Amino acid sequence: MSDLPKPEESLSKLDHEPPRTGWMDAPVDIRKGMYCYSANPKSLNYTGFPHAREWNPIEDDWKLPENWQEILHRGFRERLDRFRSVKVFMDICVRCGACADKCHFFIGTGDPKNMPVLRAELLRSVYRNDFTLMGKILGKLNGGRPMTENVLKEWWYYLFQCSECRRCSVFCPYGIDTAEITIFGRELLNLLGLNIDWIATPVANCYRTGNHLGIQPHAFKDMLDFFVEDIEEVVGVKVEPEYNKKGADILFITPSGDVFADPGTYTAMGYMLLFHYLKERYGFDITWSTYASEGGNFGFFTSHETMKRLNSKMYAEAKRLGVKWILGGECGHMWRVIHQYMDTMNGPTDFMETPVNPITGTVFENAKSTKMVHIMEFLADLIKHDKLELNPRRNDHLKVTFHDSCNPARGMGLLDEPRYVINNVCNNFYEMPANTIREQTFCCGSGSGLNAGEDMELRLMGSLPRANAVKYVHEKHGVNMLSCVCAIDRAALPTMTEYWTPEVDVTGVCELVANALVIPGEHDRPTDLRGEDLPGWAEPEREETDAE
Amino acid sequence: MNVKYMFSLVAVLLLILLSYAGAEAAGMKTFFGIFIPYIAVAIFLIGFIWKIVGWAKSPVPFRIPSTCGQQKSLPWMSYSYTDSPYTKTGVVLRMALEVLLFRSLFRNTKFEQHGDRLIYRWEKWLWLFALLFHYAFLVTVIRHLRFFAEPVPFFVQWLEGLDGFLQLGLPGLFLSGVALAAAAIFLLLRRMYLAEIRYISLPSDYFPLFLIIAIAVSGIMMRYFTKVDVVAVKELTLGLVTFGPTIPEGVGGLFYVHMFLVCVLLIYFPFSKLMHLGGVFMSPTRNLPNNSRAVRHVNPWNYPVKVHTYEEYEEEFRDKMVEAGLPVEKGA
Ligand code: HEM
Ligand code: SF4
Ligand code: SF4
Numbered sequence: 001m002s003d004l005p006k007p008e009e010s011l012s013k014l015d016h017e018p019p020r021t022g023w024m025d026a027p028v029d030i031r032k033g034m035y036c037y038s039a040n041p042k043s044l045n046y047t048g049f050p051h052a053r054e055w056n057p058i059e060d061d062w063k064l065p066e067n068w069q070e071i072l073h074r075g076f077r078e079r080l081d082r083f084r085s086v087k088v089f090m091d092i093c094v095r096c097g098a099c100a101d102k103c104h105f106f107i108g109t110g111d112p113k114n115m116p117v118l119r120a121e122l123l124r125s126v127y128r129n130d131f132t133l134m135g136k137i138l139g140k141l142n143g144g145r146p147m148t149e150n151v152l153k154e155w156w157y158y159l160f161q162c163s164e165c166r167r168c169s170v171f172c173p174y175g176i177d178t179a180e181i182t183i184f185g186r187e188l189l190n191l192l193g194l195n196i197d198w199i200a201t202p203v204a205n206c207y208r209t210g211n212h213l214g215i216q217p218h219a220f221k222d223m224l225d226f227f228v229e230d231i232e233e234v235v236g237v238k239v240e241p242e243y244n245k246k247g248a249d250i251l252f253i254t255p256s257g258d259v260f261a262d263p264g265t266y267t268a269m270g271y272m273l274l275f276h277y278l279k280e281r282y283g284f285d286i287t288w289s290t291y292a293s294e295g296g297n298f299g300f301f302t303s304h305e306t307m308k309r310l311n312s313k314m315y316a317e318a319k320r321l322g323v324k325w326i327l328g329g330e331c332g333h334m335w336r337v338i339h340q341y342m343d344t345m346n347g348p349t350d351f352m353e354t355p356v357n358p359i360t361g362t363v364f365e366n367a368k369s370t371k372m373v374h375i376m377e378f379l380a381d382l383i384k385h386d387k388l389e390l391n392p393r394r395n396d397h398l399k400v401t402f403h404d405s406c407n408p409a410r411g412m413g414l415l416d417e418p419r420y421v422i423n424n425v426c427n428n429f430y431e432m433p434a435n436t437i438r439e440q441t442f443c444c445g446s447g448s449g450l451n452a453g454e455d456m457e458l459r460l461m462g463s464l465p466r467a468n469a470v471k472y473v474h475e476k477h478g479v480n481m482l483s484c485v486c487a488i489d490r491a492a493l494p495t496m497t498e499y500w501t502p503e504v505d506v507t508g509v510c511e512l513v514a515n516a517l518v519i520p521g522e523h524d525r526p527t528d529l530r531g532e533d534l535p536g537w538a539e540p541e542r543e544e545t546d547a548e
Numbered sequence: 549m550n551v552k553y554m555f556s557l558v559a560v561l562l563l564i565l566l567s568y569a570g571a572e573a574a575g576m577k578t579f580f581g582i583f584i585p586y587i588a589v590a591i592f593l594i595g596f597i598w599k600i601v602g603w604a605k606s607p608v609p610f611r612i613p614s615t616c617g618q619q620k621s622l623p624w625m626s627y628s629y630t631d632s633p634y635t636k637t638g639v640v641l642r643m644a645l646e647v648l649l650f651r652s653l654f655r656n657t658k659f660e661q662h663g664d665r666l667i668y669r670w671e672k673w674l675w676l677f678a679l680l681f682h683y684a685f686l687v688t689v690i691r692h693l694r695f696f697a698e699p700v701p702f703f704v705q706w707l708e709g710l711d712g713f714l715q716l717g718l719p720g721l722f723l724s725g726v727a728l729a730a731a732a733i734f735l736l737l738r739r740m741y742l743a744e745i746r747y748i749s750l751p752s753d754y755f756p757l758f759l760i761i762a763i764a765v766s767g768i769m770m771r772y773f774t775k776v777d778v779v780a781v782k783e784l785t786l787g788l789v790t791f792g793p794t795i796p797e798g799v800g801g802l803f804y805v806h807m808f809l810v811c812v813l814l815i816y817f818p819f820s821k822l823m824h825l826g827g828v829f830m831s832p833t834r835n836l837p838n839n840s841r842a843v844r845h846v847n848p849w850n851y852p853v854k855v856h857t858y859e860e861y862e863e864e865f866r867d868k869m870v871e872a873g874l875p876v877e878k879g880a
Contacts, residue, residue, distance in 0.1 A: 092827035413619025
């Protein structure tokens with residue numbers, strides 16, 4: 001981050017005026033701070049990807065396989081035949097430009113090739129040249145161009161500057177989803193071994209150990225045991241999470257990032273406290289798994305096949321443990337995969353039951369086939385039925401706003417559930433401006449496997465639209481807490497706020513819930529889960545105790 | 549000056565010249581009046597169907613609607629019936645709103661940077677002029693049915709009444725023709741003068757606009773200025789649809805230009821972005837319900853993949869698991 005100028009300077013340098021030379025003629029300039037390191041060949045080999053090798057994006061020679069053009073051409077053809085989305089989206093864009101200024105990476109970098117339409121045109125130009133009659137006759141006049149090494153580098157550079165957030169697809173009159181084109185394009189790049197390490201290594205880890213971070217089973221348990229101690233200190237109760245428990249009612253799966261780094265860890269503690277509460281009060285029976293210890297799926301950023309391979313663990317583990325259904329924690333792309341892909345890829349799931357909330361009796365009809373429920377749906381249902389004893393005053397020191405993560409917003413429609421939960425556990429909630437939330441939400445800038453360290457400039461500039469809206473509510477309402485339901489957000493947004501709005505902190509919604517939750521047998525809780533004093537909290541509690 | 553639109557402009561001018569000279573000077577009226585129209589219609593129909601069938605042959609492996617509103621989840625939480633449709637009816641309504649009212653384009657915003665503040669203004673002009681353009685196009689096409697049917701169908705007469713309610717001299721002015729030209733010119737100017745749009749535009753984006761403007765202008769000129777012999781034109785067009793084509797006397801070169809440009813549009817259509825007409829109906833982010841957790845979507849090419857099984861996992865980590873007190877399948 002030290003290479004970056006001050007935020008004001010970054011902002012004043014921003015220029016959205018396109019250059020004079022046409023985009024087809026401008027050679028790609030792979031710039032430090034904007035790209036991620038190439039995949040470690042060991043990781044690619046572990047999961048069986050072709051053409052694993054050492055190569056460096058900024059060197060001229062990418063050590064491509066000799067017949068790389070043929071591989072790409074064949075891959076392109078195959079996918080046109082497999083995905084109607086790609087085929088239709090290749091043909092029907094009218095270049096109306098409605099999507100152009102909708103991308104956070106265009107807004108934040110001013111690079112015209114970050115306009116969704118141009119990002120897609122990078123591939124479309126080759127499509128027109130290789131696969132259409134008009135392109136073959138008219139060539140460049142029809143916007144066609146042959147596949148060259150420069151074009152390939154351009155694909156690579158810009159397909160890893162798209163976070164697959166789908167904001168562009170909301171505005172396109174035909175619903176052209178550049179994320180879909182990026183997914184397709186990255187799949188092609190993987191045929192040539194051109195992944196980035198921040199994706200390839202988590203994928204290999206997840207394949208082997210069950211989670212992206214490569215945490216082995218005993219270590220995973222150790223980490224949660226630390227939280228047990230922390231919780232005991234703050235709340236005064238000993239929670240007892242279950243692991244790999246056969247015959248449990250429900251299996252819980254969440255991203256491993258929350259087990260690993262702050263502030264996600266407090267969200268993980270939030271889950272543990274919630275499950276403890278439900279167990280004490282209602283005999284709720286839920287288990288964690290070390291085998292399926294990852295909700296996230298970086299396979300989704302690699303290829304459809306890799307996504308399926310990693311995702312398979314969820315149903316396999318549910319079947320092995322014999323649970324009735326699966327509860328999913330807070331995560332963005334994990335939920336896109338669960339909601340729109342999992343059942344199709346790895347279903348059907350006749351070994352489970354239609355999810356029923358054992359405490360309220362609510363039948364989750366909307367999840368009756370996939371058999372996986374979002375923790376916000378679950379919590380909203382509990383709160384609606386008055387099953388949680390909550391004291392929102394414990395969050396009174398916070399002025400909270402909510403960041404809709406791209407995938408739950410535009411690939412699922414989970415918009416009101418988290419808001420309902422937040423409004424029941426906090427007294428001060430403020431929305432960011434209407435064009436920056438809900439289905440129009442702006443990405444954190446680090447989605448789809450781009451949350452590495454070496455591409456910090458890209459991440460920070462990509463987060464600008466989100467940060468700017470946070471700054472607005474910070475200045476207007478004094479907002480000091482940015483809540484979210486995504487583990488990548490919890491890893492990425494603190495970096496964003498540190499740069500753009502240092503006064504604002506980041507939290508998961510379940511951390512807010514756990515802070516407000518009145519746990520049976522808890523001792524005096526003058527601090528929140530982070531161990532920070534709740535201002536003005538200690539005294540009234542003490543007085544009440546004195547009066548007894 | 550910009551080579552991209554100059555090229556398209558010159559191409560359209562050449563087409564105009566070609567047909568005018570061909571029909572007037574070279575006396576190729578049969579070629580331009582009979583041969584080309586039949587070819588054009590045939591290419592349009594076959595090309596269109598070929599394209600749609602081509603798309604339809606590729607399956608939709610996953611149900612991937614862009615959800616633009618609240619999902620249906622808990623029974624007491626209201627959801628967005630058309631922006632995040634859960635039912636078939638919801639999807640039909642969503643598509644109807646897209647096709648008839650350009651719902652998504654209606655959301656359009658314009659990003660602006662004011663110092664350290666970013667704002668997104670509602671941008672209605674593209675939506676408004678695109679809508680105007682398409683409806684004017686539709687009305688114009690329907691009005692032209694009068695040339696292809698005898699007696700003129702009632703709805704065509706009815707539409708003409710509506711379209712021509714502004715009686716400005718004789719013959720009555722049709723609003724749709726003027727609107728079509730005006731809206732197309734707006735779309736063209738937008739492409740030429742907005743830096744971002746100019747940057748993304750290809751010659752193939754200017755070409756249909758110049759072509760359509762030329763069609764509209766030549767139509768307007770025939771009707772109001774050169775006063776083409778409508779009866780003779782109808783003799784020609786009726787002849788075409790009844791497969792007994794004749795070339796009547798007294799139809800001037802301008803008419804052949806008009807008809808030739810329409811034929812070029814028809815021929816160009818299936819091979820160009822104009823196919824968005826068909827594609828919009830097949831877009832998987834719009835035409836599928838957001839119910840993928842309730843109703844399983846089937847992928848016809850779903851194939852088994854190599855996975856890392858629990859057994860393999862336990863095999864590798866069993867000792868550590870036992871030591872940590874984690875349950876295992878096989879006693880260590
Ligand atoms: C949901 C339906 C449709 C939507 C949202 C839509 C939208 C658009 C938009 C945004 C443009 C671009 C204007 C520009 O900036 O150049 C356009 C152009 C055009 N559309 Fe459509 N359209 C639809 C259906 C149709 C249909 C049914 C036709 C039938 C003929 C059609 C014919 C055209 C033509 C001829 C152009 C102008 C050529 C051009 O600009 O390249 N469209 N449409
Ligand atoms: S909004 Fe859609 S049609 Fe318009 S330029 Fe973008 S992708 Fe193309
Ligand atoms: S999916 Fe998101 S990141 Fe990718 S082009 Fe569209 S708006 Fe930009």
